[in-house]
Amino acid sequence: xxxxxxxxxxxxxxxxxxxxxxxxxxxxxxxxxxxxxxxxxxxxxxxxxxxxxxxxxxxxxxxxxxxxxxxxxxxxxxxxxxxxxxxxxxxxxxxxxxxxxxxxxxxxxxxxxxxxxxxxxxxxxxxxxxxxxxxxxxxxxxxxxxxxxxxxxxxxxxxxxxxxxxxxxxxxxxxxxxxxxxxxxxxxxxxxxxxxxxxxxxxxxxxxxxxxxxxxxxxxxxxxxxxxxxxxxxxxxxx
Amino acid sequence: xxxxxxxxxxxxxxxxxxxxxxxxxxxxxxxxxxxxxxxxxxxxxxxxxxxxxxxxxxxxxxxxxxxxxxxxxxxxxxxxxxxxxxxxxxxxxxxxxxxxxxxxxxxxxxxxxxxxxxxxxxxxxxxxxxxxxxxxxxxxxxxxxxxxxxxxxxxxxxxxxxx
Numbered sequence: 001x002x003x004x005x006x007x008x009x010x011x012x013x014x015x016x017x018x019x020x021x022x023x024x025x026x027x028x029x030x031x032x033x034x035x036x037x038x039x040x041x042x043x044x045x046x047x048x049x050x051x052x053x054x055x056x057x058x059x060x061x062x063x064x065x066x067x068x069x070x071x072x073x074x075x076x077x078x079x080x081x082x083x084x085x086x087x088x089x090x091x092x093x094x095x096x097x098x099x100x101x102x103x104x105x106x107x108x109x110x111x112x113x114x115x116x117x118x119x120x121x122x123x124x125x126x127x128x129x130x131x132x133x134x135x136x137x138x139x140x141x142x143x144x145x146x147x148x149x150x151x152x153x154x155x156x157x158x159x160x161x162x163x164x165x166x167x168x169x170x171x172x173x174x175x176x177x178x179x180x181x182x183x184x185x186x187x188x189x190x191x192x193x194x195x196x197x198x199x200x201x202x203x204x205x206x207x208x209x210x211x212x213x214x215x216x217x218x219x220x221x222x223x224x225x226x227x228x229x230x231x232x233x234x235x236x237x238x239x
Numbered sequence: 240x241x242x243x244x245x246x247x248x249x250x251x252x253x254x255x256x257x258x259x260x261x262x263x264x265x266x267x268x269x270x271x272x273x274x275x276x277x278x279x280x281x282x283x284x285x286x287x288x289x290x291x292x293x294x295x296x297x298x299x300x301x302x303x304x305x306x307x308x309x310x311x312x313x314x315x316x317x318x319x320x321x322x323x324x325x326x327x328x329x330x331x332x333x334x335x336x337x338x339x340x341x342x343x344x345x346x347x348x349x350x351x352x353x354x355x356x357x358x359x360x361x362x363x364x365x366x367x368x369x370x371x372x373x374x375x376x377x378x379x380x381x382x383x384x385x386x387x388x389x390x391x392x393x394x395x396x397x398x399x400x401x402x
Contacts, residue, residue: 056368158287
């Protein structure tokens with residue numbers, strides 16, 4: 001970091017970096033690494049993206065774009081690191097999409113889904129607590145593919161697919177051979193790559209935050225309670 | 240167990256479901272303090288069992304507007320993800336949504352309980368033959384439902400059923 005004019009103690013400019021850039025990005029990277037470690041990629045068939053793991057620019061409030069630009073001018077190496085993160089994320093999204101497309105095309109996968117569905121429907125009269133999945137029948141292969149790539153072992157009980165997945169999840173634990181096995185390995189490799197990048201980026205951003213708060217003697221988060229109090233009041237009022 | 244017919248959901252229980260997943264699955268730890276009913280996995284499970292016992296679940300468009308107010312009170316950087324959670328809850332539980340026009344609601348009741356609660360009562364009235372149940376966490380509204388002879392459940396009792 002090199003300044004023409006060094007910010008003073010308690011600098012508002014440095015506070016803006018910490019509060020509007022570093023804090024939300026660190027917070028999001030923590031959630032991201034937890035998801036990646038748990039195997040939940042949060043990939044969604046309809047959007048073909050990892051819904052809860054997003055590029056760095058999406059982690060920052062759009063109104064704070066000038067602060068991001070200012071931060072990157074003074075800390076240019078993080079610009080490259082952010083690009084590296086986003087590129088690894090895009091690679092993982094592509095790999096996951098390819099894997100899912102491979103799964104959906106694999107006859108062994110379709111046969112297994114159809115077999116499970118037929119079994120489920122045949123037993124509906126004996127399991128009145130199970131919901132009828134007729135309305136989403138065509139989408140079930142995509143749901144199953146989503147559960148597989150997100151490593152969803154179980155679903156919340158109130159979800160329409162809960163009983164189906166509880167009954168048949170075990171049958172989808174193995175790979176489906178050929179392309180899908182290699183594609184699955186590719187997803188695992190790209191997941192590890194993104195996890196490594198995200199963890200190191202988070203550690204380095206935390207180190208930078210600590211350095212800044214010490215050097216400029218500022219709190220690591222704003223201490224005015226205004227926003228949270230207002231939101232809590234709004235929630236209790238509405239409840 | 241045969242599935243019951245129709246459940247009408249108020250804002251509070253939906254928001255609680257969204258918060259639980261946001262905290263437990265997505266790691267939004269700052270929202271944990273807003274989670275007041277699903278204080279244990281058992282409470283969440285019990286609510287899930289209750290919800291899954293209904294064939295159809297619906298809510299009112301006014302409830303969606305209230306969810307907007309809840310989300311607006313959270314940090315801007317997480318709002319897109321919270322909305323995504325709302326969409327996913329609706330999709331995954333096959334939630335229906337009904338519109339009740341202001342002119343179709345009793346003005347006295349709107350004054351007393353607000354348009355959201357009254358819209359839920361109206362949806363219940365439209366579906367009386369299916370013996371609807373309203374799920375809420377609001378005690379006065381729960382009492383009003385009983386007064387109107389509409390079956391209602393409080394979220395706290397659903398989470399902690401008496402065995």
